[in-house]
Amino acid sequence: MKETIEKILAELNELKCSTQKEVEEARVRFLGKKGEITALFEEFRTVPSEMKREFGKTLNELKKQATSKIEELKSTITDKETASAPKQDLSMPGDPIALGSRHPVSIVRQEIVDIFRKFGYDVAEGPEIEDDWHVFEALNFPPNHPAREMQDTFFVSNGHLNPLLLRTHTSSVQVRTMETQPLPIRVICPGRVFRNEAISARAHCIFHQVEGLYIDKNVSFADLKQAILLFAREMFGADTEIRMRPSYFPFTEPSAEVDVSCNICKGKGCNICKGTGWLEIMGCGMVDPNVLEASGIDSKQYSGFAFGMGVERIAMLKWQVNDLRHYFENDLRFLSEFSTATEV
Numbered sequence: 296m297k298e299t300i301e302k303i304l305a306e307l308n309e310l311k312c313s314t315q316k317e318v319e320e321a322r323v324r325f326l327g328k329k330g331e332i333t334a335l336f337e338e339f340r341t342v343p344s345e346m347k348r349e350f351g352k353t354l355n356e357l358k359k360q361a362t363s364k365i366e367e368l369k370s371t372i373t374d375k376e377t378a379s380a381p382k383q384d385l386s387m388p389g390d391p392i393a394l395g396s397r398h399p400v401s402i403v404r405q406e407i408v409d410i411f412r413k414f415g416y417d418v419a420e421g422p423e424i425e426d427d428w429h430v431f432e433a434l435n436f437p438p439n440h441p442a443r444e445m446q447d448t449f450f451v452s453n454g455h456l457n458p459l460l461l462r463t464h465t466s467s468v469q470v471r472t473m474e475t476q477p478l479p480i481r482v483i484c485p486g487r488v489f490r491n492e493a494i495s496a497r498a499h500c501i502f503h504q505v506e507g508l509y510i511d512k513n514v515s516f517a518d519l520k521q522a523i524l525l526f527a528r529e530m531f532g533a534d535t536e537i538r539m540r541p542s543y544f545p546f547t548e549p550s551a552e553v554d555v556s557c558n559i560c561k562g563k564g565c566n567i568c569k570g571t572g573w574l575e576i577m578g579c580g581m582v583d584p585n586v587l588e589a590s591g592i593d594s595k596q597y598s599g600f601a602f603g604m605g606v607e608r609i610a611m612l613k614w615q616v617n618d619l620r621h622y623f624e625n626d627l628r629f630l631s632e633f634s635t636a637t638e639v
């Protein structure tokens with residue numbers, strides 16, 4: 296064993312390498328798992344105990360020397376390949392980082408929120424999983440009333456006395472606000488809604504709405520009309536006109552559907568407005584007294600208006616997108632079209 300140690304020591308002293316590859320080979324030869332020095336450590340186990348002390352010291356010394364020799368060679372050798380490798384040009388511009396952009400639905404939702412914030416509306420949010428009371432009952436949809444069929448509902452738990460469901464409209468947040476906030480109330484409620492509908496160019500089972508609610512003393516239909524006219528002009532341009540058509544919603548009386556003048560053909564008639572010169576943007580009306588009373592508001596003292604619009608619908612009109620599905624498929628070719636529409 297002593298001789299082997301001396302032989303290795305001599306070899307280490309003589310050791311010369313000219314490439315990093317050779318250094319690595321030497322490391323493996325002496326210190327690798329099956330290396331010569333490693334083998335000596337194995338052999339050390341068989342050394343009689345009275346000699347262990349001396350051999351142990353020598354062996355450790357040998358390992359130390361071998362390690363430092365290899366380290367020394369490693370740090371002094373510059374391979375030809377390494378030396379001739381092209382130096383990095385640190386003055387080169389870096390690789391651009393691809394920045395994401397906001398989703399078109401988020402952009403429009405924010406735009407709607409910003410417009411109403413300017414008019415003094417607060418923003419309210421509510422849960423997406425709701426109960427029957429907030430989505431239907433408190434909004435004047437009596438049980439088994441055919442109006443419930445207007446919105447095909449996804450039930451989370453059915454057959455219970457109080458089933459949970461995915462909200463079919465953000466009007467549920469109206470109810471939550473009326474139940475908890477002091478009067479007067481002026482809020483908008485943006486959020487995601489769910490309907491059990493077949494997916495097509497014009498319908499999806501998930502989409503976004505913004506609900507609006509204003510309750511105070513002496514709120515009239517004229518106030519509603521003015522608020523919507525101002526919104527439409529901010530959203531679609533200063534020369535936009537609106538018209539209201541009578542409609543029906545259980546929670547408003549009277550109810551109306553709102554159209555804006557087509558900003559593409561300026562009312563002359565085109566294929567976006569289907570030749571009518573008008574585009575439908577929302578439903579609205581005066582909050583039904585039953586709805587106020589269901590949330591504990593005295594309908595003799597207070598009145599209010601409400602409206603609800605689909606964010607995707609507004610986005611489709613704004614950018615003349617003719618298929619709703621584009622907003623849900625996350626195709627980067629479509630989404631990147633809107634990167635410049637994002638305000639920072």
Ligand code: DAH
Pocket residue numbers: 463464465466506507544547577578579580601602603604
């Ligand atoms: N909740 C209605 C829907 O989902 C939209 C709506 C219409 C909301 C009229 C309102 C309203 O607040 O007054 O179709």
